Ligand SMILES: Nc1nc2c(ncn2[C@@H]2O[C@H](COP(=O)(O)OP(=O)(O)OP(=O)(O)O)[C@@H](O)[C@H]2O)c(=O)[nH]1
Ligand SMILES: Nc1nc2c(ncn2[C@@H]2O[C@H](COP(=O)(O)OP(=O)(O)OP(=O)(O)O)[C@@H](O)[C@H]2O)c(=O)[nH]1
């Protein structure tokens with residue numbers, strides 16, 4: 001079944017499903033606050049605007065994707081695949097191209113990798129989730145949200161305050177712990193983060209916790225010392241529990257441009273990152289670089305952050321995301337056109 | 341996985357127009373494709389790039405190539421000059437009110453670095469301007485935001501005005517201004533909560549704070565890693581509350597920082613400071629030229645070109661290239677190089693200027709030891725002519741003699757021989773690649789050479 005069909009089906013499906021799709025899509029489109037009807041009519045508008053699949057159409061699509069921070073390499077790849085497909089299927093008008101674009105993008109994103117958005121946690125015993133990333137991307141906030149989510153699933157969650165460096169970081173995590181209602185294991189500011197992890201794992205084991213989520217200080221990936229420190233943290237966790245950390249989640253700010261690729265690569269080298277949380281997707285940035293990260297480094301996006309509240313965390317949906325990448329772009333373009 | 345800089349990217353195109361005296365329209369068109377791509381990969385906004393490329397093309401067509409430069413270098417120079425100009429001058433001065441207290445407001449997206457920069461700025465104001473700043477905790481939303489600012493205040497021994505999180509930011513700022521007057525603080529820095537530029541309620545809150553007393557400065561704090569969206573963010577903040585300047589944070593990372601250009605061109609407001617670290621002393625003035633080089637990914641290549649030109653004459657350089665290629669590079673040539681390099685200035689600075697040097701792991705920590713260079717020179721001086729041209733003949737007894745003659749150890753001699761060999765290999769690799777117009781060059785041992 002083609003993506004577009006699936007989407008349509010979703011949009012016209014049971015009321016419950018429609019409700020769900022609309023809320024999430026709207027969250028992706030924060031600020032535009034579209035109703036379902038408006039959304040569908042926009043799609044129609046755009047198909048009407050570009051009747052023909054010609055060079056202009058390709059060029060505009062290319063520009064839209066570049067402006068979503070997708071990056072040249074991935075865009076080139078997509079354009080090639082699209083041109084080929086358009087020729088093969090003899091597609092002449094835009095009515096048919098929507099689904100092809102989405103399909104190809106999703107194809108490029110998945111690139112034969114299994115699509116796992118589920119966290120790989122143990123059914124029995126303690127699982128450890130380690131958060132890493134550069135400064136200010138949303139690690140601590142996402143930990144709060146994830147704790148809330150896991151707690152809602154009936155798990156006993158504990159947090160480890162591994163950012164002992166940044167001013168107020170421990171207090172920030174403690175506030176989240178209080179909000180969600182989970183225990184936070186912490187030491188004084190300035191103490192060794194690896195020691196905090198060690199303590200926290202001991203405590204989590206004693207208290208029979210299911211999941212321990214570990215915060216770390218933000219660090220730029222080119223700081224060799226800080227990356228070494230992170231490796232050490234990772235080592236300590238692995239030593240305490242076999243298979244731990246079960247997940248290493250890299251928080252990535254959707255506003256970030258091409259540097260995100262270097263971030264993913266370096267953090268992967270240091271800590272074997274298993275997934276990405278794409279934060280701040282409630283803004284106007286799209287974080288298109290995650291496509292390249294997936295293709296090149298095979299790291300999947302597991303969650304998206306859509307706000308600063310406890311429940312603003314959603315599992316990643318590649319199809320919706322990819323559609324949002326270009327559909328909204330085309331809408332913007334047609335709006336601009338109308339303005340003129 | 342760092343991206344190619346403009347200089348590397350232009351290699352291919354440049355080969356084609358090598359040696360031309362004038363730059364034709366077709367040449368420019370071809371090169372501007374590379375420029376466009378380099379800038380977009382550096383995160384400059386697409387629309388800004390288009391405009392920029394159009395302007396530069398107009399400037400470049402028909403220009404006489406400067407005698408001292410190759411056409412490629414000339415185009416890079418035009419691009420860089422234009423970019424530098426767009427970045428604006430160096431303006432790290434702050435507008436102070438004639439009726440104190442001066443009010444500075446920090447605004448921006450979540451996590452950009454406002455709170456940290458508030459602390460840094462206060463520290464600069466006290467140190468350099470002899471001011472008595474008051475920090476105001478007006479972020480009542482982010483968990484522990486007040487605590488964060490208070491901790492920074494404590495670190496700096498500077499007072500922080502806070503009223504908790506149950507009072508509106510507008511009220512907090514009002515009271516803070518009263519307090520500042522009473523306590524004779526001449527500068528008030530307001531740390532506001534991070535917010536999305538499309539969040540109407542919170543943008544209105546900024547307008548309300550602004551309405552209390554017209555701030556002397558409203559700094560938009562932007563993460564240097566920001567991508568294409570920088571234009572939307574800068575535009576919205578500027579249109580809604582009218583920013584007076586920009587602080588670009590986290591520039592101690594390895595991002596190209598194209599957002600700087602995007603922001604400049606949509607707001608026309610000066611970038612006043614850059615954040616170079618998490619510590620409280622890591623705030624620096626903005627240097628447009630450095631930023632331009634950085635965006636283009638060429639280190640300070642222009643200054644390197646200029647320096648090199650002053651010291652190396654063309655003929656000699658060609659000769660050298662030929663020697664690299666044919667592997668007939670000798671220790672005499674090596675000596676020559678060392679003395680030239682020495683003339684150019686401190687080595688580690690030069691190394692940093694080399695494009696691609698950033699990609700060499702460990703180089704950031706490499707300290708170039710000038711004494712080590714002297715030792716190398718001494719060793720070479722102790723070689724016979726034959727040894728210098730055919731180092732393969734240097735056996736055990738010869739090594740001993742050389743070590744003794746130069747006052748070094750056999751290990752030192754061995755190390756130099758190995759490095760010389762590595763370097764020859766590397767040079768061969770480099771020149772081969774340049775000839776094939778290939779892009780990636782690996783530089784084995786360049787760091788070990790200077791350890
Ligand atoms: N709008 C929006 N804001 C977010 C989201 N996630 C986090 N934030 C905000 O981003 C800012 C930084 O978040 P933190 O969780 O402190 O980021 P961090 O990565 O832990 O930062 P450091 O520990 O300083 O490196 C805070 O103001 C958060 O409220 C999101 O999904 N959407
Ligand atoms: N490496 C580096 N880190 C920085 C710089 N400026 C700020 N940071 C870090 O970036 C993260 C976010 O900084 P904050 O000052 O909390 O950012 P903010 O804009 O106040 O965040 P919100 O209040 O949540 O919107 C922290 O981890 C800071 O230490 C900088 O110039 N370099």
Ligand SMILES: [Mg+2]
Nearest residue numbers: 139140163169
């Ligand atoms: Mg944090």
Ligand SMILES: [Mg+2]
Nearest residue numbers: 454455479485
């Ligand atoms: Mg703050």
